[in-house]
Amino acid sequence: MNERTDRITIKDWLIDDSLLEKKPIMRCEIGECKGGCCSDGVWVDMGQAQAILEHAEMIAPYMPPERRNKETWFAEHYNDDKSFPSGEYIGTTTVVDETHPGGTTCVFLRPEDRYCAIQAASLADGMPGWELKPHYCCMFPLVDEYDESGIAKRLMLDSENSLFEHGGGCYKDATTLQPVFQVYAEETSMVLGVDGYRDLCRRTGVTPRL
Numbered sequence: 001m002n003e004r005t006d007r008i009t010i011k012d013w014l015i016d017d018s019l020l021e022k023k024p025i026m027r028c029e030i031g032e033c034k035g036g037c038c039s040d041g042v043w044v045d046m047g048q049a050q051a052i053l054e055h056a057e058m059i060a061p062y063m064p065p066e067r068r069n070k071e072t073w074f075a076e077h078y079n080d081d082k083s084f085p086s087g088e089y090i091g092t093t094t095v096v097d098e099t100h101p102g103g104t105t106c107v108f109l110r111p112e113d114r115y116c117a118i119q120a121a122s123l124a125d126g127m128p129g130w131e132l133k134p135h136y137c138c139m140f141p142l143v144d145e146y147d148e149s150g151i152a153k154r155l156m157l158d159s160e161n162s163l164f165e166h167g168g169g170c171y172k173d174a175t176t177l178q179p180v181f182q183v184y185a186e187e188t189s190m191v192l193g194v195d196g197y198r199d200l201c202r203r204t205g206v207t208p209r210l
């Protein structure tokens with residue numbers, strides 16, 4: 001018998017009902033969604049932003065010429081959220097792009113193919129695609145929720161995000177139902193580890209696809 005789905009905790013993460021719910025959806029495709037989730041940029045831990053800047057010479061050639069000045073890549077520095085490992089975070093900047101459903105995009109979203117320049121440059125340089133890519137971009141559309149002391153509390157679907165209004169929901173309609181965490185098995189595994197993802201499958205009676 002499967003466990004009660006309102007109590008599943010894996011590696012201290014409470015798995016939210018929004019991930020356990022079965023929906024008739026499948027993963028989006030970049031050619032159709034055009035990177036809708038990249039309309040507004042992303043908050044990045046300062047340590048990760050620094051790593052991106054240290055690889056600026058590698059990343060810049062994968063961006064349009066007018067965006068290659070690394071001084072223009074980040075803005076708005078804060079230190080009021082303990083869920084970021086360094087305690088400090090900063091946003092990627094956005095640029096106007098009338099050809100994108102959102103009308104703006106993250107400075108790193110390539111207009112020609114809607115790939116993330118950070119990821120494209122990393123792969124071309126022989127690095128894992130998620131090595132430098134901002135943590136919350138790798139997770140999306142999953143998000144985490146922390147308590148006030150910065151302790152991880154809940155893993156959930158970011159279904160309340162305004163991005164969903166312009167194609168940033170990261171899904172297409174499908175004819176078969178499957179748990180949301182299974183649609184986003186790669187992102188779930190990034191947070192829980194593949195073993196944690198498989199544990200979640202076992203506890204919900206789902207056949208792992210990773």
Ligand code: SF4
Pocket residue numbers: 037038039041042092106107108109110115116117118133134137
């Ligand atoms: S850093 Fe890359 S993946 Fe993240 S919002 Fe910008 S373009 Fe999208």
